[in-house]
Amino acid sequence: MIRIASIVAAVAALASPALAQGAAQTPAAPTPDSFRLPLIPGISAAPDCGGLYELAERFQCMTGELPIIADAAEVYMSAVLQSGWEPLGGAANQAVFQRRSEGGCDVLELITFYDFDLPEDQLAGAPGYIGMAMSLDAPCLQAGAMAAPGE
Secondary structure (H helix, E strand, O other): OOEEOOOOOOOOOOOOHHHHHHOOEEEOOOOOOOOEEEOOOOOEEOOOHHHOHHHHHHOEEEEEEHHHHHHHHHHHHHHHHHOOOEEEEEEOOEEEEEEEEOOEEEEEEEEEEEOOOOOHHHOOOOEEEEEEEEEEEEOOOOOOOOOOOOO
């Protein structure tokens, strides 16, 4: 069974600028055309979100070996912040951002997860997942309206 796992870095923590700037740029659905995420070697699309089809209805998921997922999440969070998104907070497995739009605010949610039921000796090669979902023209929230990751 796949369960939600932690995002290692806090929302405000920035990944190495050299990593984010050195990676090729590619658009990532479901974000607007003006929003781009770095292409990270070893990360690929996971349309079924690791077999979690209910999650796949709302999130655009990516996968890679578990050891690189935390670093990839940090790079994506850095790219989100550098694109003008404001951190709202989140939880241990989630980071939420918003950006003002014509109809209110666009809200972007980033989550990470993997299969906690795998034996420890299989984790190094196990798949991990990053999911992103966007809500357009949502009501705007004040910064810090949600708990910060890890709280």
